[in-house]
Amino acid sequence: MFETDEGLWPYPRPDSPPLLTPEQAEHTLNVWLVPRFSMLTLFCLLEPLRVANRFGRDLFAWRLLSSDGEAVVASNGVRIDVDGAIASLDDTTRLMVVSSYDAEATVSFQDRAVLRRIAVHGGWLGGLDTAPFILARAGVLSGHRVALHWESVAAFRQEFPDLEVSTARYEMDDARLTGSGGAAGIDMMLTWIEQAYGPALADAVGLQLIHQRPRGGEEKPQPRYGDLQxxxxxxxxxxxxxxxxxxxxxxxxxxxxxxxxxxxxxxxxxxxxxxxxxxxxxxxxxxxxxxxxxxxxxxxxxxxxxxxxxxxxxxxxxxxxxxxxxxxxxxxxxxx
The missing domain is CATH 1.10.10.60 (Homeodomain-like)
Structure with missing residues (x-):
């Protein structure tokens, strides 16, 4: 149920709500797209937030960013316009880095400085797929468990032996979020939704996305109706x-x-x-x-x-x- 000026409705908004601005939403996720990023990972990251807005208040907004404020080409060749450059971010923002192939090829010293600035001021940093390499090289993952794409685990462990690598689909604490990319982005965002608004909303969003979450960090998804008689x-x-x-x-x-x-x-x-x-x-x-x-x-x-x-x-x-x-x-x- 959600409340409108006309009373309580038992179902999500009849239309998908308009895209929200950071001023309209209760939470905003900034997403830094690194050239050749994974389009699948981006979609899996944003769709749970979009669907969550159907169930009531103006909950989530997002901004797409690049290093220079110019459009970015994904690994599938699709060109994506962005809303600005990462240098424009506030110190205490939420920033998720999405990359895939050649994660570090275009990342500059100035880009890593932005990450360090956000970390120093208590901001919320995340990285999916190969993006944990970018965060680690910026020195902002110390003391945090790190999850990343399974193909990159061996190289990551060799380069960063002091960081604890997790085999989970994602790792999430109050300040850092890392994950393997792809559908793990859905799981990560559903966990964020659950922490912010409760399990009912997270489960409803998962059902809308036809997505069954693994439990307790398990790699193997549970059956769709596993809890039902x-x-x-x-x-x-x-x-x-x-x-x-x-x-x-x-x-x-x-x-x-x-x-x-x-x-x-x-x-x-x-x-x-x-x-x-x-x-x-x-x-x-x-x-x-x-x-x-x-x-x-x-x-x-x-x-x-x-x-x-x-x-x-x-x-x-x-x-x-x-x-x-x-x-x-x-x-x-x-x-x-």
């Missing part, structure tokens, strides 16, 4: 397979092999809602996806989601998303 997993699978044909709850229970009372108890325990409420939400989500990602009509989306009465569909849709399905459809058709 078999009957609940089976019920969710039946619901997903029948979004276009709304089953009655007694029929659902028959297919699952659970009594209505037992399944209701399990769903209230795991999700805080009844099987009927969960099923309705899944069908409405399907309708919204169709209206957003295709050119289908409202009536077509309703029928494809198991709704035979337009008035019922419109009421339920408006309650969940805060707008009529026709509004979603019009925005999609207009490219909004």
């Amino acid at each position: 078999r009957g609940v997993i089976r019920a969710l699978a039946v619901m997903e397979a029948n979004l276009g044909k709304a089953l009655s709850i007694p029929e659902l229970c028959r297919l699952v092999g659970q009594s209505q009372r037992q399944l209701g108890r399990l769903f209230r325990h795991h999700f805080g809602e009844t099987p009927q409420q969960c099923y309705l939400g899944m069908r409405l989500d399907r309708a919204r996806q169709l209206l957003t990602d295709s050119q289908c009509l409202v009536t077509e989306a309703a029928l494809a989601s198991g709704f035979t009465q337009p008035a019922h569909f419109t009421r339920a849709y408006r309650l969940r998303f805060g707008e009529a399905p026709s509004v979603t459809s019009a925005r999609s058709r207009n490219g909004g």
Whole structure:
């Protein structure tokens, strides 16, 4: 639930919120893009923050930076515009360094001086993929466990024998964040979200990203429904397979092999809602996806989601998303 001027809504904002400026957001992450950086790592770093903003207040903003304030070319050849140069950063800022190939080739003495200045003033420094090399050569990782891409571990240990290298996907304390890059950036940002706002928001963001976090620093991801009882997993699978044909709850229970009372108890325990409420939400989500990602009509989306009465569909849709399905459809058709 999140609060608006109109009261409490049970679902994230109906639209992705606009990109926030540092003045608008409660937290800002500055990202220094080193030439030939990993585009995958950048996306995995930013997407959890973007999705978190859908669930309520203006939580996160980000700024992309380079050494000289000019655009940077990623390892895949894509050119990315930036918002400024790292020299413009405040002393107590949050800065994440993203690099990949030839991490040190373009890093200057002045760049390392910026890192040292931030470290001296208690700033928050991080590095992903090969970026821990940049931080280590600037002398800002002493006393911190270091995680980096597995291909670089041997060379890092040889060059920095006094630093403790971790085999975890990422390491995170109050002042330093290092990680292996790629999907580990999602895990790192979900941990930050959890520390700042609690596990419910982090779990909700993970679900939106279709991402299952490893637990306790484990390298092997856990099964998607590892904590759920078999009957609940089976019920969710039946619901997903029948979004276009709304089953009655007694029929659902028959297919699952659970009594209505037992399944209701399990769903209230795991999700805080009844099987009927969960099923309705899944069908409405399907309708919204169709209206957003295709050119289908409202009536077509309703029928494809198991709704035979337009008035019922419109009421339920408006309650969940805060707008009529026709509004979603019009925005999609207009490219909004």
